[in-house]
Amino acid sequence: MNESPQATAVHAIFAKANFVQALGITVTALGEGRCETRMPVLPMHQQQDGFVHAGALTTLADHTAGGAALMCMAEGEAVLSIELKMNMLSPALGPALRCVGTVLRAGRTVVVAEAEVFAQQDGAEKRVGKATVTLIRQRRA
Amino acid sequence: MNESPQATAVHAIFAKANFVQALGITVTALGEGRCETRMPVLPMHQQQDGFVHAGALTTLADHTAGGAALMCMAEGEAVLSIELKMNMLSPALGPALRCVGTVLRAGRTVVVAEAEVFAQQDGAEKRVGKATVTLIRQRRA
Amino acid sequence: MNESPQATAVHAIFAKANFVQALGITVTALGEGRCETRMPVLPMHQQQDGFVHAGALTTLADHTAGGAALMCMAEGEAVLSIELKMNMLSPALGPALRCVGTVLRAGRTVVVAEAEVFAQQDGAEKRVGKATVTLIRQRRA
Amino acid sequence: MNESPQATAVHAIFAKANFVQALGITVTALGEGRCETRMPVLPMHQQQDGFVHAGALTTLADHTAGGAALMCMAEGEAVLSIELKMNMLSPALGPALRCVGTVLRAGRTVVVAEAEVFAQQDGAEKRVGKATVTLIRQRRA
Numbered sequence: 192m193n194e195s196p197q198a199t200a201v202h203a204i205f206a207k208a209n210f211v212q213a214l215g216i217t218v219t220a221l222g223e224g225r226c227e228t229r230m231p232v233l234p235m236h237q238q239q240d241g242f243v244h245a246g247a248l249t250t251l252a253d254h255t256a257g258g259a260a261l262m263c264m265a266e267g268e269a270v271l272s273i274e275l276k277m278n279m280l281s282p283a284l285g286p287a288l289r290c291v292g293t294v295l296r297a298g299r300t301v302v303v304a305e306a307e308v309f310a311q312q313d314g315a316e317k318r319v320g321k322a323t324v325t326l327i328r329q330r331r332a
Numbered sequence: 333m334n335e336s337p338q339a340t341a342v343h344a345i346f347a348k349a350n351f352v353q354a355l356g357i358t359v360t361a362l363g364e365g366r367c368e369t370r371m372p373v374l375p376m377h378q379q380q381d382g383f384v385h386a387g388a389l390t391t392l393a394d395h396t397a398g399g400a401a402l403m404c405m406a407e408g409e410a411v412l413s414i415e416l417k418m419n420m421l422s423p424a425l426g427p428a429l430r431c432v433g434t435v436l437r438a439g440r441t442v443v444v445a446e447a448e449v450f451a452q453q454d455g456a457e458k459r460v461g462k463a464t465v466t467l468i469r470q471r472r473a
Numbered sequence: 474m475n476e477s478p479q480a481t482a483v484h485a486i487f488a489k490a491n492f493v494q495a496l497g498i499t500v501t502a503l504g505e506g507r508c509e510t511r512m513p514v515l516p517m518h519q520q521q522d523g524f525v526h527a528g529a530l531t532t533l534a535d536h537t538a539g540g541a542a543l544m545c546m547a548e549g550e551a552v553l554s555i556e557l558k559m560n561m562l563s564p565a566l567g568p569a570l571r572c573v574g575t576v577l578r579a580g581r582t583v584v585v586a587e588a589e590v591f592a593q594q595d596g597a598e599k600r601v602g603k604a605t606v607t608l609i610r611q612r613r614a
Numbered sequence: 615m616n617e618s619p620q621a622t623a624v625h626a627i628f629a630k631a632n633f634v635q636a637l638g639i640t641v642t643a644l645g646e647g648r649c650e651t652r653m654p655v656l657p658m659h660q661q662q663d664g665f666v667h668a669g670a671l672t673t674l675a676d677h678t679a680g681g682a683a684l685m686c687m688a689e690g691e692a693v694l695s696i697e698l699k700m701n702m703l704s705p706a707l708g709p710a711l712r713c714v715g716t717v718l719r720a721g722r723t724v725v726v727a728e729a730e731v732f733a734q735q736d737g738a739e740k741r742v743g744k745a746t747v748t749l750i751r752q753r754r755a
Contacts (some may be wrong), residue, residue, distance in 0.1 A: 196340060517633060
């Protein structure tokens with residue numbers, strides 16, 4: 192089955208982003224205005240108390256929101272985050288985090304996407320973070 | 333000269349946070365409600381276009397804001413980021429970023445700090461990001 | 474049918490808040506961690522181009538998020554917004570706006586709620602704004 | 615002395631915005647990328663505990679940030695807030711609030727401005743709120 196040009200573009204922004212690769216983030220599912228990702232929780236992600244650092248959570252959320260936004264773009268368009276807001280809802284622990292990005296609004300210039308981060312805790316998923324990301328559309332370099 | 337208990341606490345949260353160590357962030361100056369840090373720009377920090385990833389900028393800003401907040405705490409108190417907002421003002425490039433965190437308000441329960449991130453460009457400093465971070469006071473574990 | 478103590482508390486914070494009354498905001502439905510409100514769009518709400526002012530949208534969203542948070546509190550507890558973030562997704566026009574507030578996380582000290590604002594356009598609802606609000610629990614005065 | 619076209623444009627967006635007029639907000643000073651305003655604290659601005667409502671504070675901050683942004687624009691350009699973030703640092707009381715808006719970055723498409731709100735307390739000024747506002751440039755209608 193052929194991948195859509197949007198899905199190819201999303202896979203590319205994950206593969207080419209060194210920081211995303213360094214954190215071990217991978218794409219697990221894509222849909223219209225939707226991107227789902229996974230990040231294993233490793234010692235490198237921890238802050239001083241052993242929880243996942245807010246910066247690692249934000250990286251996961253920002254890039255996943257960007258992936259969701261890119262799933263709404265035309266061929267040849269890119270997106271760039273201009274601001275983000277992240278709430279750390281609960282301390283995040285491993286073994287892995289799941290992140291779901293969805294587009295709230297894709298305007299002519301501005302795209303707004305959300306991303307929720309879930310940890311596995313006592314055999315159930317727990318929402319540990321939620322981000323809102325504002326992006327602008329750009330011609331791809 | 334002896335370091336203050338607050339300065340010792342700040343150095344500890346930078347030394348013990350694996351994610352901050354992995355990114356190469358170091359404390360360069362401390363003052364009352366003030367923390368200054370440095371992060372070299374390495375290939376690992378890049379997003380798909382070669383700029384510093386918003387998540388790396390946010391990590392730098394969040395931890396530096398936390399350091400500034402900790403400089404206002406009493407002995408035995410810790411701080412925890414509950415939410416952050418970051419504006420990416422310009423694409424950030426190397427060779428290094430400087431971050432300055434300052435406390436806006438230290439209340440009984442809630443502390444609000446800001447962090448500005450500067451890059452070196454054409455021999456001058458350029459502000460590339462600005463964050464606002466909300467933290468809560470906690471007894472240290 | 475008797476109203477729950479939480480619902481009584483929510484009705485009180487809408488009735489006693491002069492600014493909310495001045496804008497014409499009313500509660501239309503309540504549930505567990507959920508509050509729904511309505512604001513008629515009047516000339517007084519407009520900014521310079523005739524759209525609803527971002528500040529009026531934010532007032533609606535903030536108070537509705539606070540109502541949702543209060544629906545999760547114990548008797549004698551109050552909530553206070555410490556920060557909010559609002560995205561204006563599309564220009565908002567009348568005749569009325571509907572707002573839905575929901576609680577994302579009710580922790581021991583911190584409560585995080587969201588609020589979405591909808592306008593009526595061409596016979597359908599359109600999401601024109603989305604807010605995230607961070608609140609702290611307090612003993613009621 | 616003649617007013618600059620930018621200053622004329624700022625005065626116009628305050629005069630034409632009904633919501634800003636209803637709240638009693640006036641421009642008190644203008645400069646390059648800078649706007650200062652005043653809002654008397656009236657009973658209508660209050661929330662349920664007698665403090666200025668977060669929505670009124672946000673209105674003041676948003677419009678003042680917009681004024682500062684407009685002071686950086688070329689003739690014929692307008693600005694529109696696409697998102698804002700406000701921290702309520704302390705409960706705000708009267709008799710009046712002073713707000714200072716400054717531009718952090720004026721890019722080709724996106725403008726980022728800040729606004730600080732000060733109350734008078736015990737004969738001194740106290741910072742009660744701080745906002746960051748993201749705006750986009752537009753051709754004036």
